[in-house]
Amino acid sequence: MISAGNDIVSLAAIDVTRTNQHKFYSKILSDSEIPLYNEFSLAQIPFENFVWLLWSIKESVYKFLQRGNPNLLFTPVKFVITNLHLPADYSVPAFNQLAIENARFKGIRAIKSTITFADNTLFARSVFFNEFIHTVANSVNDFENILWGVKKIDTDDSNIQSVEVRSFLLERVKNIYGDGFRVEKNESGCPVLFGTGKDFPIPVSLSHHGRFVGYSLYKQTLII
């Protein structure tokens, strides 16, 4: 299935106290996912960041599936993470830059996960910096053709986030494929990339939270 799903969480924008309350995290995590924290605890990663990592994974999977099923509702506990792999000797890196763009997660120590939802099994890669968590989902455990990016912006105003994330994505597309692309919403409200001429709408996923924006898309669909 060709789709796109990404999600970003700004760690400055989360409510640490609330996230650690059972009534909050129990609406995101299922009981079977709690033991997955053990490995993260050993890596000195706070529980609240673990909760938001799982949120990010689940929402990116939801966005991936929702494109093909516009009426799908997001119930985080129904998206179950069955496998979550933290790279060995992991320590959360500082994000000392304005933006990061990557293909395939090359050179990135990504957190790998497997997720089930009803009869679907999906896969995700998450990058975890001290300031944000960004996740990209796919229906196969292969991210060779995935392009993604994250950028820090000056404001958390939702209207500006929306403009910023589109211009960030289009700049990347322009650098790789040239001018003439634009982002629109399809009939289901999901963002798609249009080029000039004969091409067809290409699924893209946009996200924003706090002062961060992110995108993902499937590169192969651009080769038309």
Next chain:
Amino acid sequence: MTRTEILDELKKVISPYTTNKEQLANIDEQTDLIKDLKINSANLVDIIIDAEAKYDIEIDYDSADKMVNVGTCIDVISEKINQKA
């Protein structure tokens, strides 16, 4: 509580999570929390927990996932208040 009374209280619950105050003042049952009020999806759990506290109700997963617009929020809150009575 009537639907209008729940709507008035719901505005207060939602208010901390939207910067779109003008739209909030004019919401109706069709107003979508994410698309119209620009509420970040990461705050939807906050809204559910705040609604639980305000109305002294418990909103289960299957009910929570229906709360995508103002009308469905009122439906769920109204149902849970009636179950409690």
